[in-house]
Amino acid sequence: MTYCGRCGRDLADGGHEDCARALALEPPRYCGTCRRRMVVQVHPMGWSARCSVHGEVTAD
Numbered sequence: 001m002t003y004c005g006r007c008g009r010d011l012a013d014g015g016h017e018d019c020a021r022a023l024a025l026e027p028p029r030y031c032g033t034c035r036r037r038m039v040v041q042v043h044p045m046g047w048s049a050r051c052s053v054h055g056e057v058t059a060d
C-alpha cells in the first residue's frame, strides 16, 4: 500500500490515524496501489471496492 484508501494521499506523509480508524468501518475510496478512485458497492454483508486496474478488494 502506497496511498491512503480514505484520503488518497501518500501514506508516507503521515497523519492518517483518523483514516485508519474510518477504514475499519467503511470501504476505501482510493486504490492503495495506484490511487485511482474505486467503484464501491455496499452489500448487506459488507462491501466491495474495485480498482479498474488492480481488481476487487473485499471486506474480511
Ligand SMILES: [Zn+2]
Binding pocket: 004, 005, 006, 007, 008, 009, 015, 016, 019, 020
Ligand atoms: Zn489518509
Ligand SMILES: [Zn+2]
Binding pocket: 031, 032, 033, 034, 035, 036, 051, 052, 053, 054, 055
Ligand atoms: Zn489500483
